Amino acid sequence: MPEGHTLHRLAAHFEKAFGGGTVRASSPQGRFSEGAARVDGRVLTESEAHGKHLFLGFDSGDWLRVHLGLYGAWTFGDADGERHLGAPRAEGADRLDLERDPDGFVVPPEPVGAVRARLVNTSGWADLRGASACEVITVEEKHAVQARLGPDPLRPDADPERAWRTVSRSRSSLAVLLMRQDVIAGIGNIYRAESLFRAGIDPLTPGRELTRERWDALWDDLVGLLRDGVRDGFIITTRPEDRPDPGARPVPRPDTLYVCYRTGDPCRVCSSPVAATELSGRTLYWCRGCQR
Structure with a gap:
């Protein structure tokens, strides 16, 4: 199971690669269709981690909460190639020739495996597989989740x-x-x-x-x-x-x-x-x- 440092790296990567732009959300697997519809076409405004939870905030006020659990993983694709869990690109990774639609959004490859959630913008995409939790929640529900967590040593508000x-x-x-x-x-x-x-x-x-x-x-x-x-x-x-x-x-x-x-x-x-x-x-x- 990924530990806290990985979630903070993920949060930073989402901020850099998706922050401030419109995101298209879908659920190729189908299990996250309702949640994807709530954030599809919205702007990703915030990204943060608390412990082993990743929170992505949108201009609608909704938050995407992801807990990777034992088997979850993110795969990112952009012009620098593919990488997992938001880690830096591996040496020798192949660069991708990205195709874009008329609106400028990247056209990602056909999903492989059970992709729970897919996020796409004008520079790349992110696929989530195998997570133990993937849901869209309100800010009040986000605070309730965080209230049950202890202090995260990587957060400035840790006590x-x-x-x-x-x-x-x-x-x-x-x-x-x-x-x-x-x-x-x-x-x-x-x-x-x-x-x-x-x-x-x-x-x-x-x-x-x-x-x-x-x-x-x-x-x-x-x-x-x-x-x-x-x-x-x-x-x-x-x-x-x-x-x-x-x-x-x-x-x-x-x-x-x-x-x-x-x-x-x-x-x-x-x-x-x-x-x-x-x-x-x-x-x-x-x-x-x-x-x-």
């Missing part, structure tokens, strides 16, 4: 004090709390495990046993890690000195991760075997040597 109040009173483990979107929005399995490793915290520590000092450091580190993810397009958690080649440019995981997906491998810091167990339906990774 870490709100998350701390929940964490400091809870008997639940930090590994469970960090995955709860009503505690901190946007944290997934990778950021959960990696941030706790970097902080040297046993993931099974109850929230109420964490000191305020360690909480503040954990929050600040999550902010930095997520910002790096927005900048780089993938998750980097290892410090340069803990990489096989400290001077090399980081490449996508697992070389940029400490414990995730490294069950049984030696810890990059202490050489203890990386441990893993199932917790609330997800695999938790940690190092018994570094996280006491």
Whole structure:
């Protein structure tokens, strides 16, 4: 499942590629036909992310809410080629010879697979597949969704004090709390495990046993890690000195991760075997040597 940095990259991409212009919306699959009709022909005026939710605002006052879930993905097409999830164009991607209709809108290719929603403008298109949520809502409904979410470390309105109040009173483990979107929005399995490793915290520590000092450091580190993810397009958690080649440019995981997906491998810091167990339906990774 995409984590918070990906949604913020998506929001920025929609702002750049679709913001301020009229959008044609459709549902090739048919499951989103009513919602598409509500925003078809409207101007996309706003784009924002909160946790794992993407919100696209239109001049009608309606908002398109998308939650990618485990299998959702956006595909973008424009003159620079195709790319997924709003990431920068891959090296060597083929440029597309775009056809346009008499009104100047791009004529996208025939949809492939179950395309839930398709957005088209004068410079390209975006296809959504496999999302767990895709709906058009009012601004009041948008606020209601956000009210159920915890602070998002990437948003300027994030309030870490709100998350701390929940964490400091809870008997639940930090590994469970960090995955709860009503505690901190946007944290997934990778950021959960990696941030706790970097902080040297046993993931099974109850929230109420964490000191305020360690909480503040954990929050600040999550902010930095997520910002790096927005900048780089993938998750980097290892410090340069803990990489096989400290001077090399980081490449996508697992070389940029400490414990995730490294069950049984030696810890990059202490050489203890990386441990893993199932917790609330997800695999938790940690190092018994570094996280006491």
